[in-house]
Amino acid sequence: KAGVTQTPRYLIKTRGQQVTLSCSPISGHRSVSWYQQTPGQGLQFLFEYFSETQRNKGNFPGRFSGRQFSNSRSEMNVSTLELGDSALYLCASSSWGDNEQFFGPGTRLTVL
Amino acid sequence: GESVGLHLPTLSVQEGDNSIINCAYSNSASDYFIWYKQESGKGPQFIIDIRSNMDKRQGQRVTVLLNKTVKHLSLQIAATQPGDSAVYFCAENAAGNKLTFGGGTRVLVKP
Numbered sequence: 055k056a057g058v059t060q061t062p063r064y065l066i067k068t069r070g071q072q073v074t075l076s077c078s079p080i081s082g083h084r085s086v087s088w089y090q091q092t093p094g095q096g097l098q099f100l101f102e103y104f105s106e107t108q109r110n111k112g113n114f115p116g117r118f119s120g121r122q123f124s125n126s127r128s129e130m131n132v133s134t135l136e137l138g139d140s141a142l143y144l145c146a147s148s149s150w151g152d153n154e155q156f157f158g159p160g161t162r163l164t165v166l
Numbered sequence: 167g168e169s170v171g172l173h174l175p176t177l178s179v180q181e182g183d184n185s186i187i188n189c190a191y192s193n194s195a196s197d198y199f200i201w202y203k204q205e206s207g208k209g210p211q212f213i214i215d216i217r218s219n220m221d222k223r224q225g226q227r228v229t230v231l232l233n234k235t236v237k238h239l240s241l242q243i244a245a246t247q248p249g250d251s252a253v254y255f256c257a258e259n260a261a262g263n264k265l266t267f268g269g270g271t272r273v274l275v276k277p
Contacts, residue, residue, distance in 0.1 A: 058209075087263050097210075097255065097267035110264040144209050146263075153198045153259055157209035 056081065058147050058158035066164045072133040075161045079126050079147030085109075086128040087155060088120060091142040100143075103128055104150075132163075140165045174253060176272040185243040189256030189268045194237065196258035200265070201230060201241045205252045213241070213254075243273075251275045 059078045067073050079086050087110075088100040099112040103122035120130040126147075132139055142162050146155035179185045191199065197218040202210035216223045216230045216239075223230050229242040239256050253272050257265040 085263055087265070089265075089267075096269050097257075097265075099264050099266065102263050110262045112264070146209075148263055153263065154200070154212060154215065155263060155265065156212065157202075159207070159209050 058145055058156055060143075060145050060158040060161050062161060063159065064162045064164075066166060067135050068166050069135055069137060071135050072131060073135060073163060074129050074131045075143055075145075075163070077128045077130075077145030077147075077158060079128070079145075080149075080156055083147035083149050083156075084126050085148045085150065086122055086126065087146045087148075088128070088130050089144040089146065090114070091144055091160070092140075097144070100130065135165045137165050139163065174270050174272045176274060178274045178276060179246050180276050181248060182245055185241075185246045185250070185273060187241045187243075187254050187256075187271045187273065189239040189241075189271075191237050191239060191256065191258045191266075191268070193258055193260045193266065194234075196260040196266075198259040199230070199232060199239050200257045200259070201228075201239075202255045202257060202267075203250075203252045204255065204270075210255060246273070246275050248275050248277060 061076045085104045087102040091097045102110040106122045117133045122128045142160040144160045146157045148155045200215040201213040204210045214225045227244045231240045253270045255270045256268040
């Protein structure tokens with residue numbers, strides 16, 4: 055089975071721009087979670103989608119949003135980028151009823 | 167490689183020795199705990215998990231211990247190898263698939 059894939063792997067944006075990151079879960083997995091990883095704050099939960107519905111949400115501002123498509127692929131969007139949004143954004147997928155989450159390699163976002 | 171944490175606690179261990187990584191968790195309602203390993207430039211990789219109705223679970227060369235009384239989790243790696251050099255995170259799950267991660271510990275294996 056192919057693992058979780060994330061595109062793009064690296065991205066450079068400037069303040070004020072917006073960005074969309076993509077995640078393809080493991081085949082058959084319907085739950086997709088997003089995390090932000092920074093040296094200062096560590097790994098923090100952003101949100102989780104299951105069957106195209108947001109099931110859980112972390113403590114991030116409304117500039118961070120996401121969605122899930124019928125094929126379970128997910129996107130997250132960050133609008134009005136700030137320097138502090140520079141981070142590794144990780145996507146994880148899991149199958150229904152299973153807590154084990156499998157992580158992708160992440161998208162490294164740099165905001166200049 | 168990419169740094170996942172500039173000021174992580176570091177455990178230096180001699181190749182072949184055993185490693186013990188500790189983690190304190192915060193939510194007494196958490197019922198599922200996981201240890202992840204993250205190598206430079208990669209996403210976290212599942213190592214082992216344990217549910218709150220257990221206090222010990224063993225895998226291949228790894229053992230996780232859970233002490234719910236003091237909300238403490240530990241990961242023991244037997245016969246540590248150079249390939250075990252990475253950052254290790256504990257995570258707790260109290261609801262759905264929302265994981266709360268610890269700050270991480272960097273393990274350096276000396277040949």
